[in-house]
Amino acid sequence: MTEYLSELISLLLFCIGLYGLAARRNIIKSIISLGVLELAVILFFLSIGGDAPQRPPIAGTVAESAGMVDPLPQALMITAIVIGISVTAVTLTLFITMYHNYGTTNWDKASALNRGERHHD
């Protein structure tokens, strides 16, 4: 059990983010939950197969590459972080637009208002 500790923790973090998305009705809360989900995925990728004593994937002047961690997940996760902030920026802008139109931070109230508008048309 202990050898998979980091993987288990990242799965639990993923579930916490999932709970935030499912249970909270506040739009900003949903965006924050998305951020927690994203960090859980990053942690999962980085912790796969990271049990043995290893060193970072930087050779520097040393010519040998023994004991380096797998560099591929790290390269992918840098991509994930940059895309994460793009998603945050766009979703926050969408939130401000929505707040401007509906005047609420609650998903339910916003969709109720939306349905009401449709009905009047």
Next chain:
Amino acid sequence: MVETFFLMLLLVTAFLTIQQRRLRTSVIFMAVFSLLSSVVFLLYQAPDVAMAEIVIGSTLSTVLYLVALSKQERLSQVMHLPKIPRPQMRIQVILQRLPAAILTVLAAVLLIWLYPPAADLAGQDIAADWYRSRFQSDTGAGNAVAAIYLNYRVYDTLFETLTLLISVLGVVHLSRYAEEPLPASLPVPGRMTRNGHDDGQIITPLLRLLLPLVMLTGFYIMFYGHLSPGGGFQGGAILSSVLFLRYLTVQENDLRLALMQKLEKILFLLIILVPALIVFITPFDLSGWMKSLYLITMNLLIGVKVCFGLSVIFIRFVFHESR
């Protein structure tokens, strides 16, 4: 031991982030969560990812959240919305969240029950050995992560920069400049030096001292990204944090956004063209110094592009109203 401690802290801060009722507190908990997770990334021997997370995830996105919250507050004053009292019916709220909680617990149990057999597959790291044994002679990089995202898997980087460009276009499309000036009595987000506060006395000179150092750090991280931890994305994020800092003190919107957007698109074209030209013109192995030159050029282009992209997002976000 240290690892276990930080992992437990991560769980606690994530739970507090989700459960916090006040949004600002929740955002700060999110920043702490992100900071702690970057420490964990460092413990997992991933300095590049830790650096990206600490600059982008923990700092820049927290500033974005806080600006969004103060914008929302200001909008609610401009629109004269009634102050909604906090819901007092705790039992009803708990009942509302119960199904989600039960489903999440079920999902967690299922995931943890399913996980270990899949983990056994991770032991065969053929691709990792291939990268580890070849990256220095293939790409001339000292940093295996830079070798992957600038050479082996450069497609990832192209589409990542494209994603950032698209999100910039999205933010620009969804926000427009406020035609009518907002009433002066309302608090404008972060405006310190104009409405009576005296913070400028200390912060402005300090910032003048700090800005060149921050810029130097950003360029160092870009130029040495292929040899040491760092690279274009981290360096670009640090450079754009210079503009964030400048906004927090000077409050002037005197940057030429249109020019920055145009430059960002040109830089994106260059980021596509440089690898394509190298592939088509010299299909054989480059010599040693040319490999390094390619890596430095790409890191520099990516860094400046990311800096422009994040800055345009931030400035549009702060100074422009929603559509």
